[in-house]
Amino acid sequence: MPEPSPVLQVRDLVVHYPGRTRHDPPVRAVDGVSFDVRPGETLALIGESGCGKSSTATAVLQLRRPDSGSVRFAGRELTTLTDEELRPLRPAFQPVFQDPYGSLNPRRRVRDTIAEPLRVHGRWDPATGPARVAELLEMVGLDASHGARRPGELSGGQQQRVGIARALACEPRLLVLDEPVSALDPSVRAGVLNVLTALQDELGLAYLFISHDLALVRHVAHRVAVMRAGRIVGTGPARTLPATPEHPRTAAKSG
Numbered sequence: 691m692p693e694p695s696p697v698l699q700v701r702d703l704v705v706h707y708p709g710r711t712r713h714d715p716p717v718r719a720v721d722g723v724s725f726d727v728r729p730g731e732t733l734a735l736i737g738e739s740g741c742g743k744s745s746t747a748t749a750v751l752q753l754r755r756p757d758s759g760s761v762r763f764a765g766r767e768l769t770t771l772t773d774e775e776l777r778p779l780r781p782a783f784q785p786v787f788q789d790p791y792g793s794l795n796p797r798r799r800v801r802d803t804i805a806e807p808l809r810v811h812g813r814w815d816p817a818t819g820p821a822r823v824a825e826l827l828e829m830v831g832l833d834a835s836h837g838a839r840r841p842g843e844l845s846g847g848q849q850q851r852v853g854i855a856r857a858l859a860c861e862p863r864l865l866v867l868d869e870p871v872s873a874l875d876p877s878v879r880a881g882v883l884n885v886l887t888a889l890q891d892e893l894g895l896a897y898l899f900i901s902h903d904l905a906l907v908r909h910v911a912h913r914v915a916v917m918r919a920g921r922i923v924g925t926g927p928a929r930t931l932p933a934t935p936e937h938p939r940t941a942a943k944s945g
């Protein structure tokens with residue numbers, strides 16, 4: 691079977707931040723990064739702290755516009771679209787962040803949090819909406835009764851499942867997951883990762899998966915790209931990662 695064409699194509703992505711004083715040079719956080727992610731595929735982005743992983747994620751999501759480079763999603767160039775032009779496309783590429791509690795509104799009930807993107811994008815139908823919310827809860831392994839709770843009444847793992855359900859509400863094709871289980875208790879990480887794997891198998895989702903945990907990446911990713919100082923210094927199949935590498939940057943072959 692031929693490989694499906696990429697859902698995400700990133701080329702020569704550049705993100706600079708201003709220096710801390712006007713005498714400091716700009717920080718070249720992302721310095722010419724290129725990669726593809728295909729439907730049903732997990733590409734892990736790894737590398738030491740500060741190498742530019744989150745900046746890459748933010749630029750892919752167009753939450754901060756890159757300084758230059760191309761981000762093609764489902765064949766459309768995102769970087770040249772206005773905010774208004776982007777808005778209807780946003781549901782199709784969704785973020786999942788590290789801190790689940792911080793990314794949820796503490797006063798909002800879970801069912802309203804999950805319904806919010808449907809409402810915002812004009813896809814809320816009072817006749818079918820509640821059943822869709824219940825289905826989304828079930829897809830992430832939560833009980834329909836969790837819908838009535840507020841985030842503070844859930845465990846960290848349950849909060850992150852709500853964040854995933856919200857990301858799924860408008861049927862995305864790509865999730866950008868920035869350290870999605872790092873803030874969770876180790877005992878609940880596997881459960882959340884299993885949910886992500888099952889959803890990918892079922893829905894053919896593409897994942898850009900940022901992590902610094904190589905054992906985890908070996909387990910969940912198909913391919914891995916290693917970043918250092920704003921550049922990708924190696925890519926390869928995730929199974930070639932050594933089980934306990936001493937230097938992440940030597941973990942994947944150049945290419």
Ligand SMILES: Nc1ncnc2c1ncn2[C@@H]1O[C@H](COP(=O)(O)OP(=O)(O)OP(=O)(O)O)[C@@H](O)[C@H]1O
Pocket residue numbers: 707708717718719737738739740741742743744745746902
């Ligand atoms: N808003 C910002 N303003 C200025 N500099 C920033 C900003 N955000 C990130 N940086 C700098 O850009 C570089 C890349 O940061 P980034 O957060 O992308 O790294 P990271 O790989 O995600 O690190 P970590 O593994 O610690 O999350 C770092 O030098 C960081 O200090």
Ligand SMILES: [Mg+2]
Pocket residue numbers: 743744745
């Ligand atoms: Mg980061």
